[in-house]
Amino acid sequence: MVAPALVLIPVLVLLPGLVHGGGIDLLKEFLQAAITPSLDPLVLGSAVSGLGVTVGIALLGWAASALLGLALALASSRQVWSSCCGQTWPANFLRRLLAVPRSIHELLWGLLLLQLIGLQPAVAIAAIAIPYAALVARVLSDQIDALPSGALAALRCAGVAAPQALVTALGPPLLPGLLSYGGYRLECALRSATLLGVFGLGGLGTELKLCLQSLEFHELWTGLWLLLAVMLLLETGLAGLRRRWLMPRRLGLGGLTFTPLGPESGAGTRGMGQTARPDDLGRRGREMVLALVVLGPLLVWLARAMGVQPLALLHWQPLPNLGGSSWASVLALPWPQLVGSTLLLTLVAAGLAVGLAPLLLLVIAPWPWARPLLQLTWALARLWPPPLSALLLLLLLKPGLVTAALALGFHNLGILGRLLLEASDDYQAPAEIALQGAGVGPRLALFYGRFSGLARSYLAYGAYRSDVMLRESVVVGLVGAAGLGTQLLESLSSFAWDQLLGLLVVYALLTLVGEDLSDRARLQLLAPA
Amino acid sequence: MVLLPAALPGGNPGGPSLLPPARAEQPRSQAKPVLRIGAIPDQKPEKLNRLYPLVAAELERQLGVPVTYVPVVDYTAAVTAFRTGDLDLVWFGGLTGVQARLQKPGAQVLAQRDIDVAFHSIFIANTGSGLKQIRDVKGLTALKGKRFTFGSESSTSGRLMPQYFLAKGGVKLADFAGGAPGFSGSHDTTIALVQSGAYDAGVVNEQVWSTNLRDGRANRAKVVAIWRTPGYPDYHWIGQPNLDQRFGKGFSRKLQGAILSWRTSNPLQKQILTLFGAQQFSKATAASYKQIEQVGRQIGKIR
Structure with missing residues (x-):
């Protein structure tokens, strides 16, 4: 469950080379402005x-x-x-x-x-x-x-x-x-x-x-x-x-699973069958x-x-025919590089988001006071559109793929973290209590007692989210060198409709393949063990 | 990148309405037509919001038709809004003006400032970057490996012509730190980012640079000019082809005449001209922007 956080290693290795710290004063100003x-x-x-x-x-x-x-x-x-x-x-x-x-x-x-x-x-x-x-x-x-x-x-x-x-x-x-x-x-x-x-x-x-x-x-x-x-x-x-x-x-509840892609195996009926009484049903209907x-x-x-x-x-306004458009110019785009960096960007961002959420919960497990703080950070991450975090990151980091991945990963960390926390609070984990009773530390107890039960459905949701991130990678294009997204913005400001069309088709194809892969991953993860 | 007119910051006189101003003031019926003016957002929104309502008021007084200013979020937005007919008169840069005319055949170049005949860009650098004064185009190679930012992707003075001169000096975009330049979005932002050290160097429009120096927002201890480019034609007013049909015969000429008539002897017009950084406006023709079109094609911003 925490394994995707392994992408942290290359990211952390690359990070020192990317930091320039030139905008540290601006960043301080930004943080101070939060309270004023x-x-x-x-x-x-x-x-x-x-x-x-x-x-x-x-x-x-x-x-x-x-x-x-x-x-x-x-x-x-x-x-x-x-x-x-x-x-x-x-x-x-x-x-x-x-x-x-x-x-x-x-x-x-x-x-x-x-x-x-x-x-x-x-x-x-x-x-x-x-x-x-x-x-x-x-x-x-x-x-x-x-x-x-x-x-x-x-x-x-x-x-x-x-x-x-x-x-x-x-x-x-x-x-x-x-x-x-x-x-x-x-x-x-x-x-x-x-x-x-x-x-x-x-x-x-x-x-x-x-x-x-x-x-x-x-x-x-x-x-x-x-x-x-x-x-x-x-x-x-x-x-x-x-x-x-x-x-x-x-998210998963004790083996029954419901992901945003639908309740698997009758989870939908579970909620009703559990406690709903006729008068409850009437009230609910009203x-x-x-x-x-x-x-x-x-x-x-x-x-x-x-x-x-x-x-x-x-009421459509026809696109002006600007002439000079040619398929040669579409083919001349560096496709392998564009697609490659888009995929890499997605993988790194997904690894960060999926891996960091449980890791952070484990880290703060012994300190109850840190939890609201983490929740606030995640709320801000969800709220903050990725292109804006990308622009802020540029105050400290050089433009490029890692910076874009951090921005995208941060946003999705906010979404995944909240879901994980919600599911984890709901999950009845006698194993965790037993482990704690046996004198195991809070982190290990959380990990083995609670997360182990949630891992499959969480990772299944993570697979779905990665697919979303692939689609979203277009929005961090402004950081530069971030694959198809960057090229798309450039083509748009040049009003190069032919390139735009080419980019859209490739994006659509990529996401369809990504969706297929993430579906397979989900099904495998959710299959009864 | 960014495409629609922004909601007018701070401008919500009619109470908490949800109406985006662009839409609110747009006539769809046979009501008296409104002249909608716009501009590429090359500077801080607060400055644009000070200048263009003044322009709108003055044109309204001179022409006797209602005039509103519709802010847009970025350069591409201004071009698109002009093409779709959501803006009637726009203050374009050299490149965006050419893009707009190519997308809207028949659009009329109305006027330019005295300074637009030979406009200049200024390369600026953070004093801590170690960059020194540059003598000629060849000196631009010093920028290789530095963190560098342009203004908007479609800016003539903040991107197009600087990229042209960089190429002449043998600097490719991939030569900058991180493998790509930044695009700050506007000249004011470029100055702030270079001054803060977020970027080692950048390039801005000369008029915005001198304004920033004059009012002290650019701190000479932190950010300095390192090179001034040769001159090229830049900003100009462009009007829709159908202005005469919508506002009456001869309206385009009247509109052009009104802009050309602004003088520093009139207090309101003086305020406008000062904010434009100009002494007065003069006639301009599409032919003046051939060079910009060529460079635009060379760099791929015009196709």
Whole structure:
């Protein structure tokens, strides 16, 4: 479980050569500004309105992706097709097709749509909705197809029409997993909306970037603390709902596993079967309906306040034909080097993130006071978009692959760390208590008693996260020498559409292969031992 | 890299609205058309936010049409917004101006500053870097192995022409420490980063450099100029091809006339000109930027 942290060794060996420390004064200023954020009403006002736009983009993008994803999930489910038409090939075909939008990072969608559509608020929303919908569709259709088909078959045999049978047979067992996964996607959407802002698609991210670029750290922290508050509020709120509605956790629970790619082997039903009593169920149902009733008008109000015009998405501005484009120039790009460094970047970042989370928990195990500190650091890591941490790292480190990997790894460490902590707190570990009773130190007890039980599902989640990191590697392109991402930004500012297209195709291919590999790794890790 | 108009920092007069200003002020209907002006964000946002609202107010007074300033997050954003018709009049750099005209045939070059006929870049260095004054292009080899930053990827004075001169002096981008130069995003940031020591050296637009020296933000004990490039044409105002259709016959000429009429004898116009670092604006033609286009093609920023 801690083995991926082995990448620390080469990183630590290379690090001294990369440190220049030239910007240490600026970094000090940055850290000091954390305790003295600007409270100027103008700064606060613009941070709040920026945050409003970011949250609006996240909510709308998320809602659109949930609806679209649900529809696509049904359309790409083998069970649905076989019970409606007796054929499964359309489901398989649609699944393949959906791999394409999924494989392209939301940032790339944003930049592409921007070129095609122009400055519309709907662009950022669509940029989140497209890849997310494809992801939701995949997860849900996998879940639907993994459900036992007995109930459905029984209903169909009893003469119930296909649509009703599907809802009755598949709805209830699917709901907890669906809601839990939906909550997780909302957290992701908030991070994505911030990131899109960093690349100029509006909202708080834009202001964070401008503040950092003009080195106005006090103003920067005003926005950061506000964003942190909203993020933690959302995370605790969703966790509260999950507990209240008895939905499954995301990470392994005593052998049963639920990863963001779906509850494996019926984990979805576990939450319900455990303690749900009829009156509980009634209360839960009422609350869910209430939540939906509140959410609907809120989304409509948000869309109006932001001036979102969905129809604008249909109004395309053709890309100008700049001439001079030639496939030779696309082929002339140093592909092996670009792909190689992108893969290396992903591996190093993944190793850092996956390996460091348990390692840090082990290190601080004897000191209870260090835990909130670690949690805060992880929260900041999740919050802080990777391109911004990359820019900060450049104050101390030379540009290059390791610097980019550190930025990407740090961000994902925040996400993985939180999940690990959540799962680890939930996990009943008599072994750990026994070990402690036997006089074993807190670190070893934690390692052998608790982590050993969690290792498989954690690593499985890590495999999924690595796949995400490969897609994300595009966002740290500004650090330079960071593979496809750097080239992409350069091609974009040269308006070299042909190169851009080539880069997108290669990115999509890479992520598809990566996804396949990480799926295999996950299945192997989650297979009953 | 960064593409959309940023929400106007600090500008939220109408209470806590979620409307991004770019959208709020954009007419879609037959209402009185608004002239939307923009600029490449080559300096600190606070300076841009001081200058361009003044320009908007003055043009509004002179032309009798509503004028708003729409900030953008980076150079590429300005070009894209011009192409998609979200900006009517933009203060472009040499390279971004050529990119914009190539993407929007018929776009009109309206005016440039007196200093834009022969603009210069200044290579600057941190005093602790050990870099000395450079005499000519060949001296740029001293930068090999140093941590070096450009401004924006699409900056004429902060990237394009400096890269051209570096190449002339035999320095490739991969020769810098870390195997690549940095891209700070703007001239002010380049100065701050080199002064702090985060980079050993960088290159900036001469006008921004002298402004920073004058107001004391550049500390001569920490950052010094080491070389001034030969001159080349740079910044200019470019207008949409359809201005006459939207605002009435002869509007482009009127707009050009208004910009050319600014004089230091008028207090408001003097403030604008001072912020632009110019004495006055003069007519410019697309032909003046042929050299920039050539270099742009050579370096691959124009295709």
